[in-house]
Amino acid sequence: MDLSAINWAVLVASLMVAATPILLAALGELVVEKAGVLNLGVEGMMILGAICGFAVAVETGSPLVGFFGAAAGGALLALVFAVLTQVLLSNQVATGLALTLFGLGISALLGQGYVGIKPPKTEKLDFGPLSDLPVVGTILFNHDYMIYFSLALVAAVWWFLRYSRGGLILRAVGENHEAAHALGYKVVVIRFAAIAFGGACAGLGGAYLSLVRVPQWTEGMTAGAGWIALAIVVFASWRAFGVLLGAYLFGGVTVLQLNLQAAGVAVPVEYLSMSPYLITILVLVIMSADRSRAALGAPASLGRSFHASN
Amino acid sequence: MIHLVKRPQPSRAWSYATPVLAVLMTMVAGGAMFAALGKDPVEVIRTIFWDPLFGEFAFYFRGQLLVKAAPLILIAVGLSLGFKAGIWNIGAEGQYILGAICGAAVGLAFYPMEARWLIFPLMIIAGALGGWAWAMIPAILKTRFNTNEILVSLLLVYVAEQLLAKMALGALRNPDGAGFPGSRNLSQYASASNPELIAGSGMHWGVVAALIAVIFGYVLFARHMWGFQIRLTGESPRAARFGGVKPTRLVIFCLGVSGALAGLAGLFEVAGPAGQISIDFNVGYGFTAIIVAFLGRLHPVGILLAGLLMALTYIGGEAAASNLGLPSAAIQAFQGMLLFFLLAVDVLTNYSLRFGKGEVA
Amino acid sequence: MKRRTLIAAAAALAMGGSAFAAGHEPLKVGFIYVGPIGDGGWTYEHDKGRLAVEAEFGDKVETVYQENVPEGADAERAMTQMALQGADLIFTTSFGYMDPTINVAAKFPDVKFEHATGYKRADNVSTYSARFYEGRAVQGIIAGHMTKTNKIGYIASFPIPEVIRGINSAYIHAKKVNPDVEFSIVWAFTWFDPAKEADAATALIEQGADVILQHTDSTAPQAAAESAGNVITFGQASDMSEYAPMPRVSSIIDDWAPYYIARTKAVMDGTWASVDTWDGIGAGMVGIGEISDAVPADVKAEAEALRDAIADGSYQPFTGPINKQDGSVWLAEGETADDGTLAGMDFYVEGLTGDIPQ
Secondary structure (H helix, E strand, C coil): CCHHHCCHHHHHHHHHHHHHHHHHHHHHHHHHHHCCCCCCCHHHHHHHHHHHHHHHHHHHCCHHHHHHHHHHHHHHHHHHHHHHHHHCCCCHHHHHHHHHHHHHHHHHHHHHHHCCCCCCCCCECCCHHHHHCCCHHHHHCCCEHHHHHHHHHHHHHHHHHHHCHHHHHHHHHHHCHHHHHHCCCCHHHHHHHHHHHHHHHHHHHHHHHHHHHCCCCCCCCCCCHHHHHHHHHHHCCCCHHHHHHHHHHHHHHHHHHHHHHHCCCCCCHHHHHHHHHHHHHHHHHHHHHCHHHHHHHCCCCCCCCCCCCC | CEEEEECCCCCHHHHHHHHHHHHHHHHHHHHHHHHHCCCCHHHHHHHHHHHHHHCCCHHHHHHHHHHHHHHHHHHHHHHHHHHHCCCCCCCHHHHHHHHHHHHHHHHHHHCCCCCHHHHHHHHHHHHHHHHHHHHHHHHHHHHHHCCCHHHHHHHHHHHHHHHHHHHHHCCCCCCCCCCCCCCCCHHHCHHHCCCCCCCCCCCCHHHHHHHHHHHHHHHHHHHCHHHHHHHHHHHCHHHHHHCCCCHHHHHHHHHHHHHHHHHHHHHHHHHCCCCCCCCCCCCCHHHHHHHHHHHCCCCHHHHHHHHHHHHHHHHHHHHHHHHHCCCHHHHHHHHHHHHHHHHHHCHHHHEEEEECCCCCC | CHHHHHHHHHHHHHHCCHHHHCCCCCEEEEEECCCCHHHCCHHHHHHHHHHHHHHHHHHHEEEEEECCCCCCHHHHHHHHHHHHCCCCEEEECCHHHHHHHHHHHHHCCCCEEEEECCCCCECCEEEEEECHHHHHHHHHHHHHHHCCCCEEEEEECCCCHHHHHHHHHHHHHHHHHCCCCEEEEEECCCCCCHHHHHHHHHHHHHCCCCEEEECCCCCHHHHHHHHHCCCEEEEEECCCHHHCCCCEEEEEEECCHHHHHHHHHHHHHCCCCCCEEEECCCCCCEEEECCCCCCCHHHHHHHHHHHHHHHCCCCCCCECCEEECCCCEEECCCCECCHHHHHCCCCCECCCCCCCCC
């Protein structure tokens, strides 16, 4: 009936869980786009990661090994995209969409033997008495290792893009691949690495769904999360902490609308279901209306093919 | 070492040969996959590519090919305008839904009045307007606030899906439907239906509209100022601006046309083959059309052929799934492969292969 | 040329499967599924029914199926293609296939069609559905006894009569054994989205629900309940026994096998006729999954007694006095609901809070 039924600390903790798959996938895509490549196949790489991670975890009994398997699966599919777009110079938008189609199909084939199985449990990290702290303990010290990994990855990507030499080269490739090439950087190699990283992250995001958040394997279980990840990269103006903010905001609105319903707040449900998307658009508009900021983020070579010999 | 050298001009011969090559390569790779699944690869490939066209029941499937291809072509022609100019409408699925909702709403508002000359044309206008209006949201946000149109159009797909569910359960629900979701069946309401024009042919007004759209697209690019401006903007935005192209108007035009065509596709589908507004009315034509647009190299005639090829893999794939007990996932993976190969060999059109040591790696 | 082929087409369509259907062996039975057979819920159970038909008749039947068939034009094509290929009996297993089934059936008068959960019939189209609300009554009894917080969470899919019946039935019976019980209903607006279902279950649990009922198909809510600890759930569509004995304490199982076998047999024997079947626990179409040891023996006994009473027809879950949510009388003392009202149920019973989304 009233909002007091909602435990806000618990809500924050569960929005972190809800947001982590898209956070991981969006971080990967951020690096890919910073290298000047637009890979719309995030959904396909996520779902392949979801089944690879699930299958490996079930076979080995270890979720950790499962996550490695997921990263490998996602990266492998991403390499198909890399070969097509970087070597064979195919259109990135179309190739990305084809990647999604292929990923959805192949994951369903691989997953046929894994329906109705429970994966090994990914344990929460043990922080001892810290976990029992009110509010802070619930929000900060009561998660599985992938949540902390994803947060560490945000910081790592931020540092890499901003301060490291590798990040500088990556950005240079994304801004102006001809100039980067003229300076002697191997544009195609760098982009291959970025695309593979993006695939691995998407795979991890998918596996977080199938191993922790849901946890089970079912066909099509990503249900559009990959597309949201793509939206969040632009929403973030191509900044790592913006991705974090975007993913948590989206996860937050999703979880909040379910909580409002559960609390019996009389808001029309169907509008609540639309709200995560509408609010994302609204924030997108507000951020992009500030032209100076929006213009900073987008890599200038985004989506354009690069061919070295001319 | 093999390396690529850009052709001064795209090779005409290769542009015809590459699709054939890609289909052949897909047959080999896909055949291997089907064999791995324990099916006879030759039989599967024949079921997908041959039977719908020339098999025992081809008389039925040829018509279905048109039914399946029409919305893809209609939407893809519209999208190709924007894509050429670097305006990315990824949300045709949402515009398709809105076209269907608006068109169906107009038709249902008149129920049970019989006046086909009035109602059906009004529905067509409403369908086009619905799709157009939904596309105007990203267009206006783009021109006013510089908001990225890829994302807004994409996010609006999800909003449109929620709206569709709401309409199927609420305002447009069939009052005689015993409380079940879904509207009245428009194909059973003569004034609002989009029937087959010749029985068994699969030919309906949506197919006609798709053909008109192809011609319209062709004329636009070949003869019209707008077509020239679109091409120029895509190739060199700076030159276009100096050449007097107004980017704002171009964004509004391209998104508007693609939205209206997607809306039309939705209207013709809901009044004809689908028959009613239901929660799961949309089946992904808006997304598949993006692929069709690129497979057709953003050229209206290419899109026509690509749409038919795509429809063939759907229809043949369904037949293979049902007759040979293949999982539908295998068909999806097969379609993905076909697209990969089509995109991969396309390189031969624009580049030639040189063997031996190149001076630039 | 066009014209000739078209005439041939029309003729062949009109003749339909008659060339094939006349008492040949083996009998070909087709199934159209709305989801993948690996969804672990709705379609999975229909496919189990198909496999049961194969097991029952062996060489005398051949079954074909097509999964992931969207409702609308694609469904019509899938059915036509099965009929053209000589299917004698086709089960179309989703509500949205209703008009396509009727359309295709009109073109193939000699092929028998069976449409699940719809209300339109024809000479060669039967309809069948299950009284899942009977199972909900049993769940309600268990839920009412087991809840300690008196708060029961309900993950609903879409606001359609089938779902509303389930909510009402569960609520009436939970209230009967525990007058303090409250229902929190979350509309997910999806049949199947594991991530969203998990989030919905988590939200309900966080707000104090210790029993979760679901009308969506994935096991995600079960997993959420398991990790929360002291929360119980019920399997939906499938037994979901991998989550027994806790959190899953029982389940509603869709068991289509007896019906599919009977209908296939009827076609073989030439006794098939168009009927409208709405079976429940009694006929075995709705199964109550094993009530686990997490439920105290007396509660289990009470639930099983209710199940048996519903099965033998001595008790109807919607028996008055029952008022509607607004307080007006729906059923007087001893009155039972008629099938027409149940089929179109669009209101909550008294005591439930919130509005049904419109």
